[in-house]
Amino acid sequence: MNLQATENRPLLAMPADGSIEPVGDRCLMVRLGAQVDEALSRLVHAVAARLLDAALPGVVDVVPAFTTVAVYFQPLAFRAVQGLPSVQLTRQIEQVLAAGVPALASAGRLVEIPACYGGEYGPDLEDVARQCQLSPEEVVTLHSSRPLTVYAFFFSPGNAFAGPVDVRLQVKRRPTPRTRVEAGSVAIANGISSIYQTTSPGGWNLLGRTPWNMFDITADPPTRVQLGDRIQFRPITPEEFRDTVEARP
């Protein structure tokens, strides 16, 4: 994880419309914005790092997403006489964040990830091209010609979500999800690119597939790329894909 808070970094400004809201009775969520973008993602990661660093009593997990940071807590750690646990923790989080959130060290590593586009590996490439009024080759070029920032992992272990995808590739999720998306599939939806780590159902538009295994429990850290890293896809041939495909658990 690149989430260690770093000393002597500029303090990031908290958005005026930020808020803290309960998510059930054992989690709070700090909402930092509404639109997914790189700057907001940097703030989300910095806030997560700051809250991890603060190690507030009762907090059991801190999890950044695209525009929010979830703070899971153990209600029994709070004294009942001082009010509801969620209200006490909200005040504590507000205090931590009011003192300023140090920016994290500049952008993470640049990692080049091989991906075989189109055909059986990217069955939605032509459909995306049609929707965007581009040729399939142009879609590949636009998707692979710029680095994307790793915003978050969720859905399955090591399942990375990165952006921003070129605005000319604006497509929504598919109306009917596929019942089976192959592991390694590289997909886009709503300005974000994802790498499916496990074979699963899924509704994103499949452009290609990487031969890389992105999560290995025996590695430290287990994820091949880290939050805040920049990733850039490198188009490869089906032959290269077959020659370099890595085993997955």
Add this chain to the structure above:
Amino acid sequence: MSRVVKNKPVMKVERPGMYSLLQDLGRLGHQLIGVPVNGPMDEWSHRLANALVGNPADAAVLECTLTGPRVSFGQDVLIALCGADLQASAEGRPVPLQRPVMLRAGVALEFGERRAGARVYLAVRGGFATEPVLGSRSTYVRGGLGGFQGRALKKGDVLPLGAAEETPLAELLRDSGLPMLADLPRALTLPAHLPGRLRFVPGPHWAHFTDEAKDAFTTLPYRVSQETDRMGARLSGQALKLKAPLELVSEATVFGTVQVPPDGQPIVLMADRQSAGGYPKIGYVCSADLPLLAQSLPGDVLGFEPVTQQAAEELWLASETRLGAACAKAARSLR
């Protein structure tokens, strides 16, 4: 079947049961790399079972779904069963629920027909001692990690047990050979209010649902569907419609999040849920009522009753207080 090495405490699996998984209290701290929390479906029964044998609350326990296993141990062990009634027995004698029981070496613990509930929790004094993965012994079957080889138990598995301090009481019991009927609180069952009725706090997208949907969700029955698993309890009933389509940014989900995909059939996210999701959230089931949901079966009918955030938190604290009292009493009786 491998031979039992003397003095090395183990549990041997003679029959695995339908779906028997090791679970501790869950794998926290790794949701940010997409690893689900896992942990028990019914946290109440899990924690109580551990307390009854004198284990720490987060010791790994065997969660057995619908049909229990047939297991035996390489040494005398103190066990406890909590949760579903699957008619447990040992050498033809019924093994009571919610009581610590001394089981002699080599005696098979087995289960019969299901009478109530969906999941029974088998705690063994000392806990199961498999190697933790990312800080937890919980089994994550989809990811193939944790627990015993990342999977449900199979016939012939031999699971290592943790070393446990002998209790004088256990010694006494072993001599008696009888189940131990400790002086425990009478009602250790779930703190249910109305069976089959789950309390929930309206979620962030509550106002985006039609009045008809809000009405249906709070007054009509929803049936647990066959596709229910550890990731989510899928429900079927009147479709819950939005006033207008919502395109949402994925954000945190919790155990109990009720999300509504485009088909309008609600899904309550459970122990193996993903760490974030993008479907509209109509509500959050109160943590205090999650064990009830965990013990429900496909075909069971559930209802939903809205409560305030304050009520939800107070219900959880009351449930913790009640469980804490039972655990403290169990601890005293083991001294």
